[in-house]
Each structure stands twice: as C-alpha cells, then as structure tokens.
Amino acid sequence: MSAQMYTLAELAQAIGAEVRGDPELTVDGLATLQSASSTQLSFLANPAYAKYLSSTRAGAIILSEEAAERYQGNVLLHANPYLAYARLSHYWDASVPGSDSPIHPNAIVDESAVIAANVRIGPGAVIEAGAVLRDSVIVGPNCVIGRDSELGEGSRLHASVTLYHGVSVGKRCILHSGVVVGSDGFGFAPNAGKWEKIAQIGGVIIGNDVEIGANTAIDRGALDNTVIEDGVKLDNQIQIAHNVTIGENTAMAACCAVAGSTRIGKNCIIGGASGIAGHLEIADNVHITAMTMVIKSLKDAGVYSSGTGVQPNDKWRKSIARLRQLDQMASRLKALEKLVKSRD
Amino acid sequence: MSAQMYTLAELAQAIGAEVRGDPELTVDGLATLQSASSTQLSFLANPAYAKYLSSTRAGAIILSEEAAERYQGNVLLHANPYLAYARLSHYWDASVPGSDSPIHPNAIVDESAVIAANVRIGPGAVIEAGAVLRDSVIVGPNCVIGRDSELGEGSRLHASVTLYHGVSVGKRCILHSGVVVGSDGFGFAPNAGKWEKIAQIGGVIIGNDVEIGANTAIDRGALDNTVIEDGVKLDNQIQIAHNVTIGENTAMAACCAVAGSTRIGKNCIIGGASGIAGHLEIADNVHITAMTMVIKSLKDAGVYSSGTGVQPNDKWRKSIARLRQLDQMASRLKALEKLVKSRD
Amino acid sequence: MSAQMYTLAELAQAIGAEVRGDPELTVDGLATLQSASSTQLSFLANPAYAKYLSSTRAGAIILSEEAAERYQGNVLLHANPYLAYARLSHYWDASVPGSDSPIHPNAIVDESAVIAANVRIGPGAVIEAGAVLRDSVIVGPNCVIGRDSELGEGSRLHASVTLYHGVSVGKRCILHSGVVVGSDGFGFAPNAGKWEKIAQIGGVIIGNDVEIGANTAIDRGALDNTVIEDGVKLDNQIQIAHNVTIGENTAMAACCAVAGSTRIGKNCIIGGASGIAGHLEIADNVHITAMTMVIKSLKDAGVYSSGTGVQPNDKWRKSIARLRQLDQMASRLKALEKLVKSRD
Secondary structure (H helix, E strand, O other): OOOOOEEEHHHHHHOOEEEEOOOEEEEOEEEEOOOOOOOOEEEOOOHHHHHHHHHOOOOOEEEEEOOOOOOOOOEEOOOOOOOOOOOHHHHHHHOOOOOOOEOOOOOEOOOOOOOOOOOOEEOOEEEEOOOOOOOOEEEOOOOOEEEOOEEOOEEOOOOOOOOOEEEEEOOEEEEEEEEEEEEEOOOOEEOOEEEEEEEEEOOOHHHHHOEEOOOOOEOOOOOEEEEEOOOOOOOOEEEEEEOOOEEOOOOOOOOEEEEEOOEOOOEEEOOOOOEEEEOOOEOOOOOOOOOEOOOEOOOOOOEEEEOOEEEEEEEEHHHHHHOOOHHHHHHHHHHHHHHHHOOO | OOOEEEEEEHHHHHHHEEEOOOOOOOEOOOOOOOOOOEEEEEEEEHHHHHHOOOOOOOOOEOOHHHHOOOOOOOEOOOOOHHHHHEEEEEEEEOOOOOOOEEEEOEEEOOOOOEEOOOEEEEOEEEEEEOOOEOOOEEEOOEEEEOOOOOEOOOOOEOOOOOOOOOOOOOOOEEOOOOEEEEEEEOOEEEEEEEEEOOOOOOEEEOOOEEEEOOEEEEEOOOOOEEEOOOOOOOOOEEEEEOOOOEEOOEEOOOOOOEEEEEEEEEOOOOOOOOEEEEOOOEEEEEEEEOOOEEEEOOOEEEEOOOOOOOOOHHHHHHHHHHHHHHHHHHHHHHHHOOOOHHHH | OOOEEHHHHHHHHHHHOOEOOOOOOOOEOOOOOOOOOOOEEEEEOOHHHHHOOOOOOEEEEEEEEHHOOOOOEEEEEEOHHHHHHHHHHHOOOOOOOOOOEEEEOEEEOOOOOOOOOOOOOOOOOOOHHHHHHOOEEOOOOEEOOOOEEEEEEEEEEEEOOOOOOEEEEOOOOOOOOOOOEEEEEOOEEEOOOEEEEEOOOEEEEEEEOOOOOOEEEEEEEOOOOEEEEEOEEOOOOEOOOOOEEEEOOOOEOOOOOOOOOEEEEOEEOOOOEEEEOOEEEEEEEEOOOOOEEEEEEEOOEEEEOOOOOEHHHHHHHHHHHHHHHHHHHHHHHHHHHHHHHOOO
C-alpha cells in the first residue's frame, strides 16, 4: 500500500486549523513526536511530551497557540490538538475494506433479508431470514446475522462477529471481531438439585455510535431487553449479562463484567477488569478505577476503587495474614484502650 | 414474526397448574409484573415484587396458592411459580432455527462424518473427518467440528462455535457462539531460558445437559481428559484449563478462570470473575462469591469470599496504605500490650 | 484413529535418551504414572509423584539416573525427564490436520495474496488481498486473514482465528481458535461529553515461536505497533491493549489484561487473571502471582502479589469491615502509644 499524502492546507481546512509555515508541505502519515519522520505529521496534547518539541524530526506538528510559541517549524494551530489528532487519524486509516464487490458471491444471504443500498457483505458471512441491513452497512467475512436482527445505517461489523436473532444495532456502530450479541442470559430455575433452563426471550437494543471491542459478549434479556445506549464505548473481552442497561456515553475498559439487571448511568468511566454485581444502580458520572469489585449501588457521582496494590510477595504474605487477624487486633486494641483508661 | 398464542388451559396442562379464572383466555407472551400487557402472562416468584400485584396489567399470573389469595385476576396456580415460569418461557423462545433445509448446501461436511437423522447444519459450518453428529443435533452457521469429535443426541451449537478434534459432547447440551472446546492447555517445559511446547494429547469430555456460554474456552487435557460432568452450567467468558474436572450440576458465573488440574465438586455455585488456582480440590456444595481469589483447597461445604469492597477512592487510598503497614501495626500493638502489662 | 506405535529404541534416539530394558518394546501412547497401561510410556518429573513408581503399570518410564535406581522396569534414561516428555508428546499429537488438499476448494483466497509452497488452507477460510502466507503455513477452517497481513514460515492457525489488516506473525507461531489480532485499540478523544474515535493506524508485530491461546485478543497500535517478541507464550482469554510490548520468552497465564503502552520485560511469568495498568514498565524476570493488580511499575526482578486470600464468608465480612476502619485504628493506636508513653 502506498501511504496517503495530504498538504497541510488540506488538513487544516478539514479540521478548522490554521497553518503556520508551508501550506503546500505534504505529509504521508501520523506519528508521535519521538518517532515521526520529516514527512510525517505529529501532535502535542500531553504537556509531559513538550520536551520532545526541540528534538522531533516531524514535518509538521498540531499545536495549541501556547505551545506553538516555543516551536519554529511547520504547525497546524488548533485549540484542541488531541481532538484534531483524533479527526486526522482517520485520514490514514486502512481498516475500511475497499471491495468493489458489494455483496461477495460467497456470502450467504437469505432471500427474505432486506439489504439496502451501498451495503457490503464479505465472503462467508451468513445473513439469516428477516434480517435488515440499512444503507451503507458493512458486514465483514464470516459474520453471522441472526433472524430478524437489524443493523442501522452506516454500522460496520469486522470479520467474525456473531449476532443472534432479534438484535437491534443502531447507526454508525462498530463491532469488532469475535463480538457476540444476543446470546442467552444465564438463567436457570433450581429443581431437585438440577437446573432447569429459562428461555431468554428478551432482545438486545444497541443505540447509535456504539463501539464494541473484540471478543466482548452481550447477552439478550430474560424477558425485557438488554440495553446499550447511544455513544457507549465498550473495550475488548467484556461481559454484559442479561437485562443490563448502560447509559449514554459511558466508556468501559477491557475485561469488565457486569452482572444481570444492573443499571449503569450516563458518562461513567469504568476501569478495566472491574466487576459489577447484579441488580445494582450506578449513578451518572461515576468513575470506577481498574479491577474494582462493586458489590453495592453507587448513588453519587465520584471516583470509586477497591483492591489491594501490588507488593513484593514476602510482604504481601504478611499483609494478608495480618488482614485475617484484623478483627482480633481491633478487639485487642479496644481492650488495651479500656485498660489504659481505667488507670487514669 | 407473529407471537405465539396459547390459552391458559393449554399452558396449565403443560406445567400441571390449575387455572383460576378464564381457561379460554389467550396470552401471547411472558413479561414481568411491571411491564406485562393485558395479553401477556406474568409470574410472582420473589416476594419483593408482590407489591406490583395490585397494579399489574398482566392478563394472567402464575402464583402460589398463598399469593393467589391476594389477587383477583386470572391465575395459573402452581406450587413453584419460578419453575413454572422457567418451563413456560420456552413456549415463546424464538431461538431455535426453523430451517427446512436439514443440511445447508453451503455447509462443508466431510464424507467420513457420521450424520444421524434430523440433524441440521447451518451454512458455512465445517464438519471434519470422522466427526459424529447424533440424532437431532443442530450445528449453527460457521461452526467448526474437528476430526473425530462427537455431539450427542439433541445437542445444539449456536453460530460460530469451534470444537477441536477428539472432543466429546453429551446429550441435550447447548453451546453458545464463540465457545472454543479442545484448544491446547498451557503446557511448556523450560529449557535454557526458552519454553518447549508440550503437545496436549488428552481430550475433553462434556456430559449431558451442559450449557456453555458465549466466548467460553475449555482446554483439552495434557494427557488425561478435561471433564465437565452432567448438568454443569457455565456462563460466558469462562476459562477452563487443562485437566480440570467440574462436578455435576455445578453452576459458574461469567468470567471465572479455573487453572490446571483443579477438581471442583458437585452442586457448587461459583460467583462471577472468581479465580481458582491450579491443583486444588473444591468440595461439593461450595458457594464462592463473586471475584474471589481461591488459592487453597476448600474441603468443606460453605460460603467463601475474598476481595475488598468498593470505597470512595480517597478512603481506599488510605485503606491500602494502612494495609501495607499492618504487619508493623501488629508489632506495635503487641509491644504496647507488653508495656502496659509490665506496669501492672 | 489407530494410535501411533514406536519402539523404545526409536524414541530414545529421537531425544538422546538411553534405553534400559527392552529396546524393541513398542509403546502406543503417553500417560501419567497413575493411569498408564502396559503399552504406554510414562515419565517422572515431579518428585512428589515418585511414590507411584512402585505401583505403575506403565510399559516404560522416562527417568533421571537417580530415579532409575529405584525402578526395575523398562526405562528411557534422560537428564531432564520433563523436557524429554515434552519432546515425545508430539509423537502422539493428533492436532495437525492431515488434509491431502493443500487449499480447500471452499477457501476464499484473493488473487493478489501470496501463497508459498506447502501451504494448507481449510474450508471457509478467507485470505484477503495482499496477504502473504510463507512456506508450510496452515490456516484452519473459517479463519480470516486481513489485507496485507503476513504469516511466517511454518506458522499455524487453528480454526476460527481472525487477523485484521496489516498484522505480521513470525515463524512457527501457533494461534488458537477465537484469537483476534489487530482489532482497534480503545482510543477516543473527549469532545463535549461525547467520545470521538481515534483511528488506530499502528499494526501488530508478533515474533517467532509465539503461541497465543483461545479467545485472546491483541489490539493494533494507535500510531506505533503493538509488539509481541520471540518466544512469548500467551494463554487463553488474554487482553493485550494497543502499544503494549511483551519481551522475549515471557509467559502469561489465562485471563490477564494488559492496558495500553505498558512494556513487559523478558522472561517474566505473569499469573492468571492479573491486571497490569497502562503506561507501566515491568522489568525482566518479574514473576507476578495470579490475580495481582499491578498499578505501578516494577523495576526490579522478583516475585510480586496482591489480593486477599479466600476466607469463609462470615470471617471475610469482618475482615473487610475492619479494613475500612483501618485508618481510624492506626490513629487510635498512635494516640494510645502517646498516652502510655506520657505516663513514663
């Protein structure tokens, strides 16, 4: 692949930036200040990296007004360099397949499926009866779209995504490989020492602009739906149980697990590998740090944590031995306080 | 899809319930007391929801004798409403594909595979040499069944399940999308700073009535087999390492990890995201709460836990700092006790 | 399948062992001392199992000189019986498909892909434009190899592996089913309460002799690459975020999560279900025990841990209640020390 080339003038216009330097300079890629070559564009968003401004070989840099004062080379001036970088990153994105064949001859599309204009379907993909693929949907190779499921306008499934029946995905969503949506929730009635399966007859409703990372699984509801609201971003390897609701624009890092019927608010940030028990309420604007065990509702916005930090193994062994004795230690301390006080 | 409709008389007969009210009333779905419409059936299993009896619009409700005394509408009387609900839930389950084509022309079935009566195989599925699919097995689209693997009568694989070679699955099992069974256990011999692979030449034996959730992985044994006994229920995103044994009717919630050669007893309940170290023995009837770290054998039935609960981040920072000083605190307490005692 | 049979002489020659007993004895399998039959070979590596030497029915045993002194039967003498076992295990490995058809007619191979000699591609596999498969590569059924990705000599993908575009895999690697490599890293710029996607335009570079377990996901870099060096072994269900580097010969057990831009050294051993936060440095030869939460860099070799061990639930409830009071307890202890001292 030959790299895409753009002039600074083109890029400035695209993001509403101002060029300081040579507007006709062409750049052929994006890179960090440390690794950029003279034909690449870079950016400075985190002040900790300002020290690299003096040594970078980047052909041009996206800078704020303030940072630009300390730099003599070509600059794209922008009030929010990180956002500018985010938008320009798509100019060098090779991830969208450029197939000329809208529906690959090796895709298997049921004749009752509704396929809108500009839809692309990769080889080996299976589109079951009654499925609806709206305008400009892309379905990667070896995906499976279950009966009566729907993909909204512009949504895109990378290879090997599996949707069960009756799953609704909104507009402009991105689902990564290995994602499963609509699998049965974990529901069984105990009966004489065995488990009787409860059919999971709810669905999954996914809003617009949702991204779901590789190998994440989202179960269908038992009776009502599992709901992922607009703008939610889920990282890889996440587990969302039946009847969970995740509020708008909440972002959840990799390997989190959310148990059944829990409701997570809007604009939350959930750190990686955290677990949230079932039937809880998490308020809007809650920030949970990585690997936290959430076993009660969090009714107020704020930052929450649990877990014990890493220690050398020998010290850790002492810590956890003492932790087991902590209740006894508390009693001894109380007794000693009483004894000392009695001698007043 | 038009919803399935049943009369209360039909449903009562199916589950051995008694109708109180209009036996000819038809219902077209199941829902919670809060959301049911007048054409839907509901149920009351958890006393906490009894408060909704007075306001529900449900057409009929599955109730115990006792609860029915407080309700005037149409009722299906049953000694165990939750179990009755479990059984009736299947009447509205849309998950079983209704294909008229038993073996899809786009399935790839090796000519040496044994395919019994009433087997259905979805498009894109690959059945390798020597595989055996017993009566009424269903294999979803894009599944792969490895050489010489076997699926017992009535077992069902949703789309995109992968079985390696030499895997045995019992009767009436359900495997969800993204499940992998029979991958290599993690076995290497150290040699001069590198790792030499140990071929994993055991298999995986899965009993009858086992359900395995989306994206769960079960490794094959190193020499002997990995064994999942009858009636075991595994949720999503679980990891079962080589040579693990899981006893009958044990249920394990999502994201658990069980390390190599550990034996888990019968009728255990393992909370989500728990980790169980290798070479341990877990007794029958053990209940482990969510996110527990199990690093020793649990020889007696009972409830076990570990982990630290969620706190506001500032308090958590103090807690874990103090935890690191705990051994020192214990020494100081002991010294102080000695000093105070010496002044007796 | 009929089992493979070998004479002790053949096996001894293969691994540089010495036969003590009947070199013409044929064995047809490998098993543990406890379960081996008279036609099987066994081994003793862990001294804890020496007690089974007197009762084993194994036809022959791989033993060290020292252990062999206590055993009268047929022996393969080897200085490192565990390594000898590792090497002989491959003689009974049924995992390599024996297809006569190098490229299955139901594989979909883009005409611009480069397919070297002795390559085998299973049915339903999709090889996109510009992909390069070097000598003796094996791609299992229903795998997807993205545009311009490359698989080095002798590398092998089990069924249902998905590589995105621009992923480079070295020589002799093994990727298990459900593995996803090259999915987008989790990168978004906040803008007015929403998240704007940052295209992930780096790639993934995987060295030689790397093994990756079932359902593990490795994200592509944001700008630079995610790098997995030679000889790394990753177990199942692992999450590797964008721009992580994992050093040579490091082994990581199942369900670990490594957040973005963290660098892990060489020859590390990372226990299962551990989480490592982003932007950290882990030194060479670090050993992290299972379920550890690593939230700071570990600059020195050694063994590290965190977490609290399992307790009966009632005791655990007291421990974590006391842990929340620990800061207050520390203050009370300090006050009491001061008071007692003041009475000197």
